[in-house]
Amino acid sequence: MKNKAEEYSSSLIEEIFESISPKEENRIKFKMLLSAKIEDAMKAKGWNKTKLLEATGQKNASVATKWFSGTHNFTFDTLFDIQEALGIKLLNTTEATEEVVVKYHVVVQSSSALYKHDNLRKEQKSKKSHSQIHSFNTSMIIAEA
Amino acid sequence: MKYKLVRISKFSGNEASIYTLLTENEQGEFQESLFDIFINENKTLFLSEIKNIFSRLKTIGNDTGARESFFRTNEGVPGDGVCALCDSPNNKLRLYCIRYGTELIIIGGGGPKNVRALQDDKKLEKENYFLRWLSSKITECRQNGDLSFSNDFMDFEGDLIIENYEE
Numbered sequence: 001m002k003n004k005a006e007e008y009s010s011s012l013i014e015e016i017f018e019s020i021s022p023k024e025e026n027r028i029k030f031k032m033l034l035s036a037k038i039e040d041a042m043k044a045k046g047w048n049k050t051k052l053l054e055a056t057g058q059k060n061a062s063v064a065t066k067w068f069s070g071t072h073n074f075t076f077d078t079l080f081d082i083q084e085a086l087g088i089k090l091l092n093t094t095e096a097t098e099e100v101v102v103k104y105h106v107v108v109q110s111s112s113a114l115y116k117h118d119n120l121r122k123e124q125k126s127k128k129s130h131s132q133i134h135s136f137n138t139s140m141i142i143a144e145a
Numbered sequence: 146m147k148y149k150l151v152r153i154s155k156f157s158g159n160e161a162s163i164y165t166l167l168t169e170n171e172q173g174e175f176q177e178s179l180f181d182i183f184i185n186e187n188k189t190l191f192l193s194e195i196k197n198i199f200s201r202l203k204t205i206g207n208d209t210g211a212r213e214s215f216f217r218t219n220e221g222v223p224g225d226g227v228c229a230l231c232d233s234p235n236n237k238l239r240l241y242c243i244r245y246g247t248e249l250i251i252i253g254g255g256g257p258k259n260v261r262a263l264q265d266d267k268k269l270e271k272e273n274y275f276l277r278w279l280s281s282k283i284t285e286c287r288q289n290g291d292l293s294f295s296n297d298f299m300d301f302e303g304d305l306i307i308e309n310y311e312e
Contacts (some may be wrong), residue, residue, distance in 0.1 A: 002293070002302035002303050003302065003303060003304065003305055004295075004300060004302055005150050005151055005152045005164065005300060005301055005302075005305055006151050006152070007151070007152055007153075007154040008151035008152060008153050008154065008165070008167070008178065009153065009154055009155050010177075010178065010181050012181050012184055012185065013153070013155055013180070013181070013184070014155070016184065016188070016195060016196065016199055017155055017199060019196065020196050020199060020200060024196065024200065025200045025203070028197060028200035028201055028204065029200065029203075029204045029208060032201065032204045032205075032208070032209050032215065033204075033208060033209065035214065035215075036209050036212060039212070039214060065214070066234070068212075068214035068215075069214060069215060069231040070201070070204075070209075070212075070214070070215050070231065071231055071232060071233045071234070
């Protein structure tokens with residue numbers, strides 16, 4: 001049985017951790033995730049740094065290293081150029097909408113079948129037209145489904 | 146002097162494990178870690194940079210893994226994995242590490258870098274050369290079967306005591 005490393009922490013590590021605001025932590029995390037997304041997209045396209053720099057109109061070869069370091073403060077223009085070159089979304093100006101899909105099982109009965117529901121029709125005590133009864137009956141079935 | 150490899154739970158996650166070394170005191174007990182020493186040495190002057198390093202290590206452990214691009218590589222001899230954690234260009238603090246793929250890093254010590262070559266700063270040189278020694282020692286322990294990686298490469302297994310360091 002091989003020894004596994006023990007889990008370690010210290011009061012000093014805990015103390016520093018507690019002093020970091022969630023906003024600051026997220027800022028750094030977001031920068032790193034953004035860098036990783038750009039690098040992954042570049043690799044997925046089969047590009048190297050030189051090709052990416054060409055496609056974004058950059059001349060300084062070392063700039064790609066900065067982009068991927070997870071520490072770079074990107075300008076809007078740079079992010080726009082990168083997303084256009086790589087065909088990915090780095091800037092989203094549209095409001096996020098949650099798409100809700102509700103599936104109903106709808107059964108539309110034939111008019112002859114409708115007449116079998118005489119009791120139901122009597123309860124309506126109305127002089128609705130044939131088509132009106134049809135739609136009522138359909139909605140009842142939807143509710144049951 | 147002996148050292149013990151331990152996994153820092155606060156930083157480690159599903160993407161990478163972050164290790165450091167506990168140092169042996171005069172009574173032969175393992176106490177303060179190299180990372181705690183690094184924090185104590187620098188927290189007065191570089192607290193905000195230390196907080197950045199904390200957040201970066203946590204993100205590496207839990208979200209991104211130890212991507213090569215997040216490190217300044219080739220800080221040691223070819224192939225030894227010694228590197229420094231990248232920080233914002235204006236920041237001075239260097240934290241030296243040994244990187245084993247994207248799954249595992251060992252963090253050692255470091256300090257503010259105000260010189261071009263690390264050999265011009267005795268403190269940085271000492272920290273860097275210690276990790277070079279550690280890397281070669283770990284390679285030796287792996288070769289003789291005392292130490293190995295776990296199946297998922299996220300952990301060390303075996304004899305986690307590293308000894309015989311001489312400055």
